Amino acid sequence: MSRRIHVDYLARVEGEGGLDVFVEDGEIKDLRLNIFEPPRFFEGWLRGRSYMEIPDLTARICGICPVAYQVSGSNAVENAFGVKITKEIRALRRLLYLGEYIESHSLHIYLLALPDFLGYESAISMAKDHPDVVRRALRMKRLGNDLMTAIGGREVHPVSMRPGGFYRAVAREELEPFLPRLREGLEDAIWTVKFVSKLDIPDFTRDIEFVALRHEEEYGIVDGRIVSNKGIDISPDKYDETFEEIQVPYSTSFHSVVRGRREYFVGPLARVNLNMDKLSKEAQMAMKECGIPFPNSNPFTSIVARAIELVLAMEESIQIIESYEKPDPPYVEVQPKESIGYGVSEAPRGILYHSYRFDEEGKILYAKIVSPTAQNQRQIEADLREWIPKVIDLPIEEATLKCEMVIRNYDPCISCSCHFLKLRVHRKSSDNP
């Protein structure tokens, strides 16, 4: 019997792309995650621009996680020109980033991933049955967005950040009104961990190389060393020596692998697995009490890891605001020089890497940006290769949904690197080709 599964539009991912799966006699013959990227167009576009423009320009690459682009870019500039930011600037940068985590994670957990686990075809149908749950999600999402607006000076795309710090630092009085909302948000986040850990999470434990930032004193988000559960422990300048981007014929987007090894996994699950000891107090408690063991090698537990990070983001935001000292001056002077700089940070979806070469005036001669989704792309394919045989005999719609769930575990922000996502699973047997 010949069967074909075809989904024209994969909903609930940020952006669009394509997946083709060819199955013959129950065996995967070919699997292609097609990402059609204007090939590294933005990297060419950055050449000749000033280092000062990096936070604003690169933030426009992604409509979903602009803070991540601004921080990784600023880190790279500061690394190149030998700039050390003050602890007050760093705290404000972290608070802005935590706002992005709150906004992004509450959106993904509740509106993008949860309908899969509860068996709804869309967030709309889920909202009809669970309006209270959706209200909670939107309350948290709005809180994250408002926090970003207060610090960043504008909705969605902050405009306050610059290399060396901020153009304008928010005053303590502007942050204090967030405290009651964040305390309520912390309760919502703890509730979220309990809620998602009771979901029917498919059993899919795999051998995975998890890669995340690690910082000596805190949960690695704004900077850190790059580490893995298989022995990687490098500074950001060793990224290109350690990881390799390879081309595949069916996609204009590169695939990332560990040199001499294979694909790897970045994102909330990698971060929690590699930084459990650095989680905030409430986040550690939520993790220990949720009933899901960590470290965990089941990609479907990403939703729980994301919820644990939501707790961390609420709790740390409270702590930062309570001890906030307005950076004065709001930025450290930056003097350009001919140099190369490397910057990493943990976007909500995983490590975001920037590197630049500058001339003596700080003009960009070369730029390289590797998004978390680009890094996860090959890992998603690897998951699907192992997952599809488990679901291939299910009814077509159900099998397709299960494949989409695997992709959504990674919260792919395909708009960073491609335009259309269409899922096609082609099945045929030798009896009936």
Added chain:
Amino acid sequence: MNRSTRVICIGNPYGGADAIGALVARMLRGEDLPEGVEILEVSGSGLSIIDLLYGASTVIFVDALLGGEKGRVRRIELYELLSMEEKPLISTHELDLLSSVEILRISDPDMAPERIYVIGVEIGDRIPMLGEPYENWMEGAARKAVELLLSSIRGADPLEKG
């Protein structure tokens, strides 16, 4: 939050014709706007901007429309978007935008906008790319969009909709 008219200009200022929304937002900042009208400029889209709908009585999206005649300005009501076979908004994943509206109406009806429509500028058939320069027609089209928007807000629409 007070009930207001919220104009959400969607566009990437570095995205060629996709910058229309950003151009309109900049022009609107120099206008004498009626009380209760807020102007927001965003590059994000779909579900990620669901927060921005919260609490407004009327939401007007300003966005580029894929297809049509470069520079032509149209007003599209939300219900018209629903019935369109080809979804034209360039910056917004319409399915997610419509989902955002519906989700808010279901979960928090008191805070959902009563009316939503789009002021769209047609940009031709090619999807613009990041880093492309502005085209000559864009400035004039953005000005026309501003005029239509202001007339709509003030209740005197000079152009036929659709």
